Amino acid sequence: MAGREGAAEITTGPAGRRAPLLLLALAAIALPSLAFVTEAPNRLLSGRPVGFATALGLTGASPGVGFALTLLPLFALLAWPQKVVVRWAGILGAGLAAAALAWVAGRTAEALAAGAAVSARTSLGSGFWLTLAALLLLAADAAQRLRLAPLAALGAALLALGPLGALLASGALGELSILKEFVNQQDVFAAALLRHGVIVAGALAPTLVLGVPLGLAAWRWQTLRRTVFPVLNIVQTIPSIALFGLLMAPLSGLARRLPGLADWGISGIGLAPAIIALVLYSLLPIVRNTVEGLRGVPESVRDAARGMGMTPTQVFWHVDVPLALPVFLSGVRITAVQAVGLAAVSALIGAGGLGAIMFQGLFANALDLVLLGAVPVILLAVAVDLVFRLLVALAARETA
């Protein structure tokens, strides 16, 4: 551990300061010059931009001071980029700054709503989004340089996103358009989130059932390996929209021929083609990582296990499985994260999920609705990634 930290120190020269400097510069330019929020008479018309300075004026000056104070720890990242404490403070500072930013936006929305019609909307502007992105990237950059163990990474994520989450939960942002959309669509949103989970889980389960035996077989027989991987690689290169399209024709044909299938919900559109396509994409990482995990088990360890008198079954369960597990689980991680993203696209063929909200917003030109679909997809992907990284680290802990 000490050695790895030492190595990190060496690489943190001027280059270590460049990323935070760039991100802070981005925030410093975007915040005052671009629209912080936009004010529109209703959700479909495009709005009038409101700058950050105006917004601050609407809320009173003191939050501005608070904002400057929360930014200070971020500047410390430029001065002492290699200090561990400073990096942690930077992560918390970025989280607090993000919350402060959202608070200003929420207060602005309240102030604007006070003198306007009920249908009037205050949406978050590009200045807000760019600054928020810069702050979160700053936190991510600091976290990455800390080379955190997965549990600590979870803590860092909480530090960076916790203040914003608390603010969201407090209702202080309720006058913002995106939250109004959320309130309006709450039932739809919950159903879509559940449906998204069903698509992802529905794709992962058959992928594991098919992929693990296929991986085991491909590990045992090299000839199989030589045919399986090119096929899966080709599938992986087909764009998702094209694959959905390719599946529509044969599936709807099948459903017409065999009416029983339609009763099961199998047809050219909807859940069936989405899950089939997701399984096809997910097979490659699962099969590849199963094979690579098993191939990574040192032959000498296997030889020793046999020589000690383990039966082939015991060698498999006591040696092959635990030693291949970390690599296998990172395959599952890649698959799960990929499935969360692809499931959003599958809304195009009527599979539902968060993608449906996103596309509904796109077609209605309602940006806040798009965000209501897109932001949870991103959060879901990040969460799945973190959870599986934690599992991989737990599985690899002993072999390190």
Next chain:
Amino acid sequence: MIELEHVCRDFDGFRAVDDVSLTIRRGEFCVLIGPSGCGKSTTLRMINRLIEHTAGRIRIDGKEIRSFPAEVLRRRMGYVIQSGGLFPHWTVERNIATVPALLGWPRAKIRDRVTELMELLQLDPERFRHAYPHRLSGGQQQRVGVARALAADPDVLLMDEPFGALDPITRGTLQAELARIQRGTGKTVVFVTHDMDEALKLATQVVVMEQGRLVQAASPQELLAAPASDFVREFVGSEEPGLKLLAVETVAGRVREGAAASGDPLPRTATLRRALSEMISRHTDRLPVADDDGRVVGAVHLADLVRR
């Protein structure tokens, strides 16, 4: 006792081991030696059926090895390979306990046995019991490997170049400890190496192999005094054959009981070569010799070293 009778091993038409007949008596330290690809490892691995012989017969204590299920046979033999082959995901304790666990020993008995073996191999049980192999040095890992092989108290220890990847000092220490353990426990050891010095130091019987065939099986002294062929002579090393002879015998057999000499005594277990070296560096032609308890029992003279 292990008997090999006209044993052969064919790999797709290539004969890796060709008509090897060999008897390894109980308590013997048998070293198989030869250049790479001579069939020494294959011969070793046929004894615990990691490789099946294709012709001939292998018997252990009079019983054909194929009359046992392979796993049962292997659990009766300790097995040590180069660079450990320790299970990286198991602690030192669990590694050592592998075979007892397979045999279904009770937990308390396993724990006591692990402690006993760690002490025998000079690994501090407190410090290393719960350590993972990657935390250990190469020498410590190999100690664990030897302890693991000894765990279920097998009669036979099969060792495939166990010290090949270690630095010379660690290798020397472990060789000495293996010799001590083997003498103390009376285990039959079959040991593969390509290092002739290691073979001469450890073996009671050296088996020289070349291209799958057994060229000579003899005690170290015999091998040095009467190599069976030019190949053996060359493999033993043509340089300083006399010093090599001195290196395979201890002073115990040449002590003049009750004779006196001055200076620090040599232990009875020191080699004649070391005695000669001491005489040269101390500018003397006689040295006192002490027994295992450090009491002086006699002396050895320069003339005794050259006596037949």
